[in-house]
């Protein structure tokens with residue numbers, strides 16, 4: 001697959017990931033729980049598939065821009081860390097309700113940092 005195709009898949013995953021996280025966070029901010037979220041299952045499936053295609057797209061992009069899978073640059077490690085954090089972030093609002101509002105800022109900021117890392121590749 002081409003660089004453009006991997007890039008498209010990567011960004012498609014990012015868009016769905018943030019929809020699922022935002023939907024979950026706002027549900028909890030509005031007083032909702034895990035049990036009364038009528039769309040919990042679809043949201044968690046969308047979140048899981050989005051995580052997967054972000055990773056597939058990301059590794060495809062790495063191959064296309066010539067990054068050796070045995071020696072990741074620092075910015076890739078940064079993105080992998082953010083990917084892990086955003087993976088965990090779907091469960092956090094239900095478990096620690098008082099974090100739901102901070103997460104409404106932290107989650108998009110993590111997305112912004114991941115984007116910044118990809119664009120500037122500072123280290």
Ligand code: HEM
Nearest residue numbers: 014054058059061062065079080082083086111114115118
């Ligand atoms: C959820 C976390 C992530 C977000 C929000 C994110 C976001 C982005 C965005 C917005 C771009 C720029 C696309 C463009 O306009 O060209 C990008 C590119 C890229 N991302 Fe990610 N990404 C994430 C995770 C990852 C992971 C885990 C990897 C590695 C496995 C990765 C590897 C890359 C690579 C290699 C590029 C291309 C850089 C280039 O074109 O030089 N990303 N990412």
